[in-house]
Amino acid sequence: MSLLPAIAVQVLQSLLVVLAAPLVMGWVNICRAWLQNRSAPSIWLPYYTLAKLFHKDAVIANTTSPLFRITPYVLFGCMWLAAGIVPVLATDLPFAPAADIIALVGVFAMARVFSALAAMDTGTSFGGLGARREMMVGFLAEPAMLMALFTAAFISGSTQLPTIVETLAHREFAIHPSLAFAAVAFLMVLLSENARIPVDNPTTHLELTMIHEAMILEYSARHLALVEWAVAIKLVAYMTIGFALFLPWGIAPAGDWSALPLALAALCAKLALAGAGLAFLETLLAKMRIFLVAEFLSTAFLLGVLGMLILFLMRG
């Protein structure tokens, strides 16, 4: 039983995701600047921002309770954990059996609940507004995400991400039309859960239209740095979940260490493409009115359900 190298890969992989996440953010920002005919900032800008924030004095609102200060750490922990469950480079993850896709959705839900609670803790109208909107996005996005994941789970007969990846990538080559529906649903969930356009604008400073930014309005310095970092990890985690479900080629199979360099190269290529695609989408689309988000996400939910039904009909 080669547990030790497997654990090493596990730790390395999650460290990679955590450390490289701001880089992906930087890449998305660069692509967007290019597409919008602006001169691009440095790709390292997110790291500079984090370093700057870690140097500042923290300002805490006098209306808050300890929950407010714990939350950034909880968010960071949840996102790191999520990054540990997803087979980013290899499917041979000793930690993966501890949590499957349902638990993964649970981890994201946990992070969402804590950030909403921290927002309400400030006792300001913006905090409550952000929390309410975030939970609205959440209650629509979470089932849609589960439906997309269940489609893959039904195809592979398992809710374990490594097994799903192995089934979809390494065993048989079959085209599943239901996966196409699931992929569209997943993309819509990715956009809304990561507070991207058209659901939310990550660069907005207009309070009345904010969702995610309204929740973290009171955070500063190290707390804000952790929250921003967690946001970056979340984006990468969602992207890699998408790769695992819909583009699983290149992920190293269990026990095959020689495939790791190739897996790393494939991951970089996929992330670069996904980042560029995200920037492209954000340039093309405009932000929606808040209640159109409900329709947007119920469409995602219905697409996910349709994908699942098509799977059963095709097999029928």
Place this chain on the structure above:
Amino acid sequence: MDSPPSLLPVALAAASAWLAIGVAGLLPAGAAFARRALFPAGAAVGLALAALGAQSAWLPASTLVLPLGLPDLPFHLRLDPLAGFFLLLLGAVAAGVSAYSVGYFRAETGARVRLICLQYHVFLASMAFVILADDAYLFMVAWETMALASYFLVTTDHQRPAIRSAGFLYLLVAHVGALAVLLCFGVMHSGGGDYTFDALRAAELSPFWASATFLLAFFGFGAKAGLIPLHAWLPEAHPAAPSPVSALMSGVMIKTAIYGMVRVSFDLLGAVRWEWGMLVLAIGAGTTLFGVLFALMQHDLKRLLAYHSVENIGIILLGLGLSMVYFGFGHPQAGMLGLIAALYHTLNHAVFKGLLFLGAGSILRATGLRDLNAMGGLIRTMPATAFYFLVGALAISALPPLNGFVSEWLTFQAALQAPLLEHGVVRSLVPLFAATLALAGALTAMCFVKVFGVAFLGRPRRAPQAGPTADASLPERLGLAWLTAGCFVLGLFPAAMLLMLNRVGQSLTGSALSMEALESNWLWLVPTAPAQASYSPVIFLLVVLAIVLIAVRTVRLFYHGRIRVADPWDCGFPEQTTRMQDTADAFGQPIRHVFGPLYLMKRHLPGPDDPNPRYSIKVEDRHWYWLYLPVARLTEYLSSKVGLLQRGRISIYLLYSFLTLIGLLVFVR
């Protein structure tokens, strides 16, 4: 004797001890005695009952005949793994609630405490007898005692008309349900043999009569459980009752209805049919969504929790329905998974809903408030209650690694066994119920962010009453801590419960989970096979804690740690008041927008030049208007017609007797 000693006499003794404690409450020894001695004694009995319930899940069934009751109709008792499991649920929750009651009732006057003590313990004992009963006669006696005892507890504050009418509605629905349960036993009995469950088990029913029995049982027990459209009494009765009683009613009493459903359909009827399962699934899904959507509209904390009980009953029914569908199609392993998920959620809901109702009781005790819109910032004055309530809120929101997540996870896993089914339509419908569960879970999380955020976080929305608000007293905390511990234990060590529930299911259906599932060790929860799905909450928790600690340490290492405390940002508008925070109603606004047609809304918008503007919205349940009020009107109409017969004159009544006699002579020649 090589068989292990039976625990049934001990269980009987424990249930009778509750009765004795209740009667002892009537002794003229003063309120302090009833509160300080009898409630802790009741808690101890609860603990004992929980322990022997857990133990008896591993023992063969044992029976006992009591020479009580009517002549030739003695009481039969039976302790089998299913009864053992429900005794565990009853005892464990009752222990926490009784300990809590010591503190909760401290401000009550002597006579009232003694009366509550009697009703409370009779209520507990009757639930124990419902679970232990082995014949329809004792079952119905205990069932009615339970309904009456809880009715009197609900109407503790009977001076208030609203509470009297809530109690009446409860009594009415309880009796409609009890009638259906009685009829169900009657159909099963079908005129032969006696009313012991053994005889009912042996009765051979045609598929039609078996389905009729099932429908009667589903309706009758459903009235007690709070299925739509029979849920209307829950949001009225739960807020009316004192909080420990709400905790017991919501945590345990409505679970006896689940017990009844499982007992009748899986044990007494035996061969379950998949059509029943589809009915249970459809009603369960409707109940789940309805419950959570109406919970989101509430601003009375206890009403909100009552609607969540409706929702959770729906989730339990989803598991139960899945189980029936799989058993009906001959897939016992998947069926067991559904049954285990349903029973696990039954226990989990008892623990976290008990906890939440007790938490709501502590808030009520300390602030006199049930209205969320008047609360705010309670975490500062009641930090202990806030912590326990937060754990309960996270557990009911099905967040890992707490207990609510485990049972919803198992229900999802049961739904994911759908490809096993041969019937195309059913196979495509089953995942839709998983979608319902996913939606309900996310909505629950939203609702409890609202509850915890509005009640405990932020700033107080109204000026506090005279005197500082005290946190929960020591006995109250003891009860809360016990149930909180339950949330953690059931969430972190689910494999042990899985084995026990497998044993319960095995004794009912004769089938079991796969060997791979049973052979995994205590760390891993494996419903079918490790390659299909597994979950390890302990490892999960340890990893999260490790990462959080690493993050905290690393930040400490590199960061100077300076902190300034300042006013929150006011957006350039300095005249911020606490009324500008989100209220419970405001938090539900997106839901009202998205699910608008479901609700019956009455809005009041102030005019533009109103000097004292107030915006109000009233959300009502449509069931009142299409079901309850028409039925009430019909009943009133019919009784007014029947009332015409009553003339109040003896000669008229003599005439009636005479006419009846003539009629009888004509027909019975």
